[in-house]
Amino acid sequence: MIVHIDHFDCSCGNQHYPIEIEKIHIGNNTLDHIITYIMEKGFKNAVIVSDDITSSVIGKKLSIEIREKTHFESKHVIIEPNDLGDVVADERSLIQLMIESPSETDIFIAAGAGTIHDITRFVSFKMGKPFLSVPTAPSVDGYTSMGAPLIVKEKKITFQTHAPIAMFADLKILMEAPTRMIAAGFGDILGKATSLADWKFDHLMTEKPFCPTAYDLTKKALDSCILNVDLIATKDEDGIKTLMEALVHSGLAMLIIGQSFPASGAEHHVSHYWEMDFIQKHKPQKLHGEKVAVACGLVATLYKSTFKDRINETDLVDKKDKVFQIIDEIPDHTFLKSLVRKVGGETSPSSLGISEGLVNASLKEAHLIRDRLTMLAFYNKYFRHNE
Ligand SMILES: [Zn+2]
Ligand SMILES: [Zn+2]
Incomplete structure (x- = not known):
């Protein structure tokens, strides 16, 4: 099968880059x-x-x-x-x-x-x-x-x-790829559940560029993998094709806007934080998507509970409803976990050798890795600074 994206229509007004993959x-x-x-x-x-x-x-x-x-x-x-x-x-x-x-x-x-x-x-x-x-x-x-x-x-x-x-x-x-690697690819896509929400939040709060074409491409990738989770789990040809196409589309979304925000929000920053800790401690690495899947569950939990409660206490006025809408679109972490479990992936930090201390530190500091106003960054900057 050949996937072709020769051109794309977009009225968002931001700079776009041609896809030069022939x-x-x-x-x-x-x-x-x-x-x-x-x-x-x-x-x-x-x-x-x-x-x-x-x-x-x-x-x-x-x-x-x-x-x-x-x-x-x-x-x-x-x-x-x-x-x-x-x-x-x-x-x-x-x-x-x-x-x-x-x-x-x-x-x-x-x-x-x-x-x-x-x-x-x-x-x-x-x-x-x-x-x-x-x-x-x-x-x-x-x-x-x-x-x-x-x-x-x-x-x-x-x-x-x-x-x-x-x-x-x-x-x-x-x-024929190992189950662990297929689960990691699925996890990298599942991470879009929080990265897309973070991207929307950043745009809402800072009015930095947002592109509906890149958003839709990434969202469709996420939705298709959730819909076909059973076929992916059984390594069915159609399921693996769906997963590979989703990974490709997520990559293309980054390519057309020249940055990674649609595909990489707080869950990726948390995952990078863990990775750097592993590098410094000379521990063997876990797969990128394995960490992203677990981090996505943690971030989703934070957003849908403590973060949501505290947003309620703020005077964001007209933006509050929109923030709630963004948070409500994120699937519940128990659902996210059940999907990862289906494809044979790890669902808890401890199963990846990540301690509770490292989890807590990452949730407090991971946003410092990138200058992006994810909901995690907002939470740490405005709610945690005087804790
Ligand atoms: Zn990734
Ligand atoms: Zn656009």
Whole structure:
């Protein structure tokens, strides 16, 4: 199946960016599609990037087929794990890819999940070369976006780089991805339940740009995954396709407005806070979407209880009703949890190795990570400052 968003109509008046991804293929016979695309584009020196696991899933085969079927050069770079056994998008991995990439490389191919994409996205951007996205799991919404979250000097920083010129996602490979990764992708989408609410809140309070096209694209992604949760849970082809399309659409929404707010609110800030704590303590990482799903439940609980009560005490006058409306649109945390449980994901901080102390600290400080007026930021700034 081919998803096409060649243009979009939007009357919001904000600056939009054209989607420069030429082709998005979510279907079967992916290797043939990739080879045809490379030949059509006239690329002659490919670097395929994967880790040990995704090398055996597709990386190795892709490298061999490119060489055999096109007689072009192809080099396969397998990113090495760190001391904890994690493949991480940090200085070490970036340098490895740079060193192992021949200078005549004209196309990079990210054959892996989120981290492999982040490493490839950054290095290809810095080398001024395009890259193709070949995701091996429906685990994150960043495949089609421009942001490369990297760990630099033990801090997580997102760099705006470039989107892939094309994406080829093989449904058979995605369906065979580990349950944990599918649950993480579902969790990343579920996080939109609070990120979209935060984005609306920020717009209401600060009148910063808001785009209905990006909102609708992200909201539809969220709704389709909730509606098809049973098919996703059983790794049915239609369910996995729905999840992958939702992840792609969420990425495209970020791409057209040039920022991540629709897809990343307080639940992502809380998740980043936990991640940084894990980095500092040299603990093995949990998947991005796993943390987002749990953080989304915590944030939803806060918004729908204490935050709502305290908003009632304020003199926001005409805005109060609108804030209530935004909060009421967020699904209840018990419902959110039941969905995550269905797809086999973790639903509590403790099951991810996150202590109560870290949860409390993150809910107080996570908003400082980004300058966005999420409801969590508002709560901490106006209600908690004199606690
Ligand atoms: Zn995310
Ligand atoms: Zn717009």
